[in-house]
Amino acid sequence: MKYIIAIIQPDRLDDVLDRLTSKEVHLVTVTNVMGRGRQKGIAEVYRSHKEAGSLLKKIKLEIAINEAFVKPAVDAIQAGARTGSVGDGKIFILDLMDVVRIRTGETGSTAIG
Amino acid sequence: MKRGYVKKWVAMLGMGLVIGATSMVMAADSPPAPKLEVNSGDTAWLMISTAMVMLMTPALAFFYGGLVRRKNILSVLMQCFMLLCLVSIQWVLFGYSLAFGPDIKGLIGNLSWAGLKDVGLTPHNIYGTTVPHQAFMMFQAMFAIITPGLIIGAFAERMRFTSFCVFSLLWITLVYDPVAHWVWADKGILGTLGGMGALDFAGGTVVHINAGMAALAAALVLGKRVGFPEKISPPHNLPFAVLGAAMLWFGWFGFNAGSSLGANGIAVNAFVVTNTAAAAAGLTWAIMDWIFQSRPTMLGMITGAVAGLVAITPAAGFVNVMGAIGIGIGVGVICYISVTFVKAKLGYDDSLDAFGVHGVGGIWGAIATGLWATKAVNPAGADGLLYGNPAQLWIQIKAVLITMVYSFVVSYILFKVIDKIMGLRAAEQEERIGLDLVDHRETGYTMLD
Numbered sequence: 001m002k003y004i005i006a007i008i009q010p011d012r013l014d015d016v017l018d019r020l021t022s023k024e025v026h027l028v029t030v031t032n033v034m035g036r037g038r039q040k041g042i043a044e045v046y047r048s049h050k051e052a053g054s055l056l057k058k059i060k061l062e063i064a065i066n067e068a069f070v071k072p073a074v075d076a077i078q079a080g081a082r083t084g085s086v087g088d089g090k091i092f093i094l095d096l097m098d099v100v101r102i103r104t105g106e107t108g109s110t111a112i113g
Numbered sequence: 114m115k116r117g118y119v120k121k122w123v124a125m126l127g128m129g130l131v132i133g134a135t136s137m138v139m140a141a142d143s144p145p146a147p148k149l150e151v152n153s154g155d156t157a158w159l160m161i162s163t164a165m166v167m168l169m170t171p172a173l174a175f176f177y178g179g180l181v182r183r184k185n186i187l188s189v190l191m192q193c194f195m196l197l198c199l200v201s202i203q204w205v206l207f208g209y210s211l212a213f214g215p216d217i218k219g220l221i222g223n224l225s226w227a228g229l230k231d232v233g234l235t236p237h238n239i240y241g242t243t244v245p246h247q248a249f250m251m252f253q254a255m256f257a258i259i260t261p262g263l264i265i266g267a268f269a270e271r272m273r274f275t276s277f278c279v280f281s282l283l284w285i286t287l288v289y290d291p292v293a294h295w296v297w298a299d300k301g302i303l304g305t306l307g308g309m310g311a312l313d314f315a316g317g318t319v320v321h322i323n324a325g326m327a328a329l330a331a332a333l334v335l336g337k338r339v340g341f342p343e344k345i346s347p348p349h350n351l352p353f354a355v356l357g358a359a360m361l362w363f364g365w366f367g368f369n370a371g372s373s374l375g376a377n378g379i380a381v382n383a384f385v386v387t388n389t390a391a392a393a394a395g396l397t398w399a400i401m402d403w404i405f406q407s408r409p410t411m412l413g414m415i416t417g418a419v420a421g422l423v424a425i426t427p428a429a430g431f432v433n434v435m436g437a438i439g440i441g442i443g444v445g446v447i448c449y450i451s452v453t454f455v456k457a458k459l460g461y462d463d464s465l466d467a468f469g470v471h472g473v474g475g476i477w478g479a480i481a482t483g484l485w486a487t488k489a490v491n492p493a494g495a496d497g498l499l500y501g502n503p504a505q506l507w508i509q510i511k512a513v514l515i516t517m518v519y520s521f522v523v524s525y526i527l528f529k530v531i532d533k534i535m536g537l538r539a540a541e542q543e544e545r546i547g548l549d550l551v552d553h554r555e556t557g558y559t560m561l562d
Binding site: 048 | 342347412449
């Protein structure tokens with residue numbers, strides 16, 4: 001079992017979700033996050049005062065997943081999120097020790113989906 | 114220790130107000146000899162205008178509230194609402210009497226109208242001769258309420274609430290009431306009723322220059338916010354600011370067209386030029402943004418519109434529609450320069466540009482009245498420079514300078530004294546946490562639910 005964390009551009013979310021759905025990956029948690037990398041932000045201007053904020057708006061996806069789905073899910077995220085410019089984000093893949101489904105008490109890979 | 118002292122102080126102040134209120138007897142109708150008739154149309158329009166101007170204070174609250182960070186929204190809304198309550202009481206108890214009561218040497222009214230004694234339901238022989246005297250009093254109350262509200266823009270996000278209350282009560286009494294008397298009251302030294310003849314139709318000097326200079330004093334005495342200018346987050350809710358600005362525009366029809374004190378031609382003229390100047394200035398700001406920032410901005414356009422409304426205020430009953438376009442374009446350019454280039458150069462932190470828009474826009478408006486005023490619009494007014502009377506321009510400039518100096522000096526002293534006695538500014542840690550939580554134990558937005 002793996003735990004996938006992906007940081008992507010906010011405007012790529014719909015595309016990424018569509019591609020995950022097409023790979024039958026349905027369970028995903030989405031959060032608005034702020035972060036920074038090497039990308040320079042779009043400077044906002046308020047009464048001529050430039051706000052080149054050092055933190056940028058991003059979207060974080062979290063997916064707990066069985067081994068067989070890891071490759072398709074990562075491919076789907078990358079295909080959906082990639083624009084080719086700096087700031088497209090990152091995908092982190094972590095080992096997942098266990099999962100408990102709260103409703104039934106099932107554990108492990110049966111509980112994951 | 115300081116906190117305890119402040120609390121006692123405020124409690125005493127509150128008690129004083131209540132005792133004052135209960136000991137004063139409501140007056141019967143005024144006795145003056147000439148019998149003036151109440152005109153129902155005039156009275157209806159003035160009462161509607163009064164309600165429209167009342168709406169401008171919460172509108173200002175949302176205009177300012179949208180521009181601050183989310184941790185300070187309630188503090189701004191609360192300050193505006195407190196003024197609505199505080200100044201309303203001050204006004205009927207003694208404020209109206211100081212501003213419009215029987216004259217003392219052209220400088221201030223005496224206290225014989227305190228508690229609205231002799232301010233009745235028949236017309237006064239000078240102030241709104243076709244409406245009940247109390248209708249005029251109530252209309253003026255709304256002006257007294259919003260004027261200290263404008264100053265909030267300069268000290269937003271860092272002034273302690275208790276100090277704000279004490280400052281506002283003292284400022285309205287020592288600065289607003291006298292200046293209103295000078296300009297609008299019978300025999301006031303600056304105005305047209307026996308004074309030097311400065312034209313101020315709806316409050317360019319009394320409201321906007323007055324508040325704008327106090328705002329500058331506030332920015333200088335309080336100093337910059339923690340992290341200014343690099344680390345200050347952008348406006349947390351621009352749609353609030355847009356809604357506030359739109360409601361201000363709406364309310365301003367009451368402010369300016371209501372200042373004719375009747376449903377008549379001058380009111381319609383004020384209505385037309387108010388709308389025109391706001392439009393011209395909003396458009397000008399957008400074009401300036403296009404030129405200097407490559408894109409027009411929402412905040413820029415509403416700032417321009419408000420600046421246009423400020424500038425047309427003293428002129429609304431004296432200029433025609435072409436004058437309004439001139440005033441609107443002028444204020445768009447001047448305020449844009451003041452907010453964009455001058456403020457950045459001088460480096461003071463006027464958080465929401467109360468001085469940059471209301472002070473500078475008000476000064477331009479008062480002077481521009483001396484350029485474009487014409488008796489063709491209002492025979493009771495005067496001709497300006499462009500209609501062959503340069504003397505009026507000089508009168509306007511003198512009135513502007515007197516108001517600027519008086520308001521700045523007294524406001525500066527008030528801020529300094531209050532700072533010494535009870536502390537003006539929130540502690541650095543409190544400022545980081547946000548005034549909503551620190552001063553009111555509330556937050557504007559919850560994280561969950």
